[in-house]
Amino acid sequence: MLHHLSPEQQDSRRAFRAFAERVLMPHAARFDAEELLSRDSILSLAEHGYIGSMISPEFKGRDFSPVQYGLLSEELGRACQSIRNFVAVQDMVAHSIEMWGTSAQKERWLPGILSGETVAAFALTEPDFGSDAAAVRTTATSAGADFLLTGTKKWISFAQTARLFLVFAQLAGEHTAFLVERDDHRLQVEPIKGLLGLRGSMLGSIRFDECRVPAESMVGGPGFGLAWVAANALDLGRYSTAWGSVGLAQACLEACSGYADARRQYGTQIKNHQLVQQLLADMVTDTMAARLLCHHAGVSKEKSDVDAVHHTLMAKYRASTVAVRVASDAVQIHGAQGIGADSPAQRHYRDAKVLEIIEGTTQIQQTLIGGFASSAAR
Known part of the structure; x- marks a missing residue:
């Protein structure tokens, strides 16, 4: 018994553990060996409301409290770290859209992320920097009503399968975030295999070669990134x-x-x-x-x-x-x-x-x- 948890939190913890043991734990070794998460597991997470669980019910989220979300993360991590990482990455992107996105961005992307239909990736790290996020070299330049993204991101979780990327770039010297769809032919993803751990996280390198994104893809404003x-x-x-x-x-x-x-x-x-x-x-x-x-x-x-x-x-x-x-x-x-x-x-x-x-x-x-x-x- 964890006495620092309320009865409701203990009930949530039991539900999270039962789900993780039944749906995730039996497949964790396979996800590690195959370096791939199953679509069934992702959809099961979504069906239980475990993707974007802290998002407002307005967008089909469950409005979990931080402690409740933490208990979920513990049980997912106990079963399979690659799955926990998947949920964390989806939540990082979804949370960014809910906090800083426009109404149109929220309506377009949040339902798909929370349903598991749209896999998202958080594209910050580059080949020459990791912890020093201020040193990002990917650039965004104005091109009429659009922006052109040029640069390379590396070590990006779920880049291999993501449909949507939250990309950070320099716009006229200011750190700025953009939502970028995968279907642009000037966006290329190269898988990264043979990782030490979290092998089911499907990492990749992303190259942007004047990838055109509309102005309405910007998240927040210039300098918010x-x-x-x-x-x-x-x-x-x-x-x-x-x-x-x-x-x-x-x-x-x-x-x-x-x-x-x-x-x-x-x-x-x-x-x-x-x-x-x-x-x-x-x-x-x-x-x-x-x-x-x-x-x-x-x-x-x-x-x-x-x-x-x-x-x-x-x-x-x-x-x-x-x-x-x-x-x-x-x-x-x-x-x-x-x-x-x-x-x-x-x-x-x-x-x-x-x-x-x-x-x-x-x-x-x-x-x-x-x-x-x-x-x-x-």
């Missing part, structure tokens, strides 16, 4: 990743608990060996601590706390590093069983390392949190 559209979307992505990291750690803890109870060495179950007990003790303690940090971040969001962004940074930083340690120890406890191709432990270990990189590396989180430390200490 980085400070408003991207910043808010990335905060949501970090929040999902933080909770998803807790889900991964929980999956490792559960797998190790069962294995340590069943596995016998030197005449006894390995759970009776002190060094294994030490690993399990750190696992359960660190996982709970990370979960409480994520919950704190969610409550901060619900209360519109001025420090909510920093609380999310701390949650993502700690939860992702916990996920790596717990997954590493899970492989260790499973021994040779943990390094096999069919072992969930080795998949969790690979996925966990990626969680330390996406939505801001551990080192970037540390830098930002370090700057916040002096005010937090007052």
